[in-house]
Amino acid sequence: MKILVLNGSPRKGNTLTAINAFAKGVSDNHELEVVDTYKLKVAPCTGCGACQCYKGCVAKDDSNMIVDKIVEADVVVFATPVYWWGITAQMKLVIDKCYCKGAYLKNKKVGIIVVGGANTNDKQYELIKGQFDCISGYLSWDLLFYNAYSATKTDDLANCQSAIKELESLGAILD
């Protein structure tokens, strides 16, 4: 399967650690690509409607490139830090642009990895899960996993062996 991981963090910290641990557990039978959303040039969706949900975006930036990668992927993993009780702006810019090919985005397998500073029983993880549950319902996505971790300093997650082991084991779900 083609697995696309969208990294929503702009720093080399916990989300990247989580992605690397996840990638380690994915078997070589699959093709895995990680895209750092902060490196993309994606203008915010203006709601112009020119795409009609299948024609692609009129913006002359990385919007179509990243949405086409999502369309082509069998599995999309959204990995994001918590910023203000939600996903990062970098991740949201990409998700908004999914509108331009929404008609081709149905029936994907999806995984979610979230890292926030607060404890994992905090409301923010519920809010983010709720958002992805709604998107998954709308696009008939199969939500394979939702894993939330509490970590603040850039190396906090790397120092949590139980989290790393859990992340490494997620790949087996795809076999």
Ligand SMILES: Cc1cc2nc3c(=O)[nH]c(=O)nc-3n(C[C@H](O)[C@H](O)[C@H](O)COP(=O)(O)O)c2cc1C
């Ligand atoms: C702008 C900003 C907003 C944040 N808001 C929250 C928040 O609402 N809840 C939370 O638990 N952590 C919040 N954090 C902490 C980060 O989620 C946390 O440090 C996380 O480990 C960052 O992931 P990273 O190392 O992959 O960048 C925020 C951090 C920043 C920079």
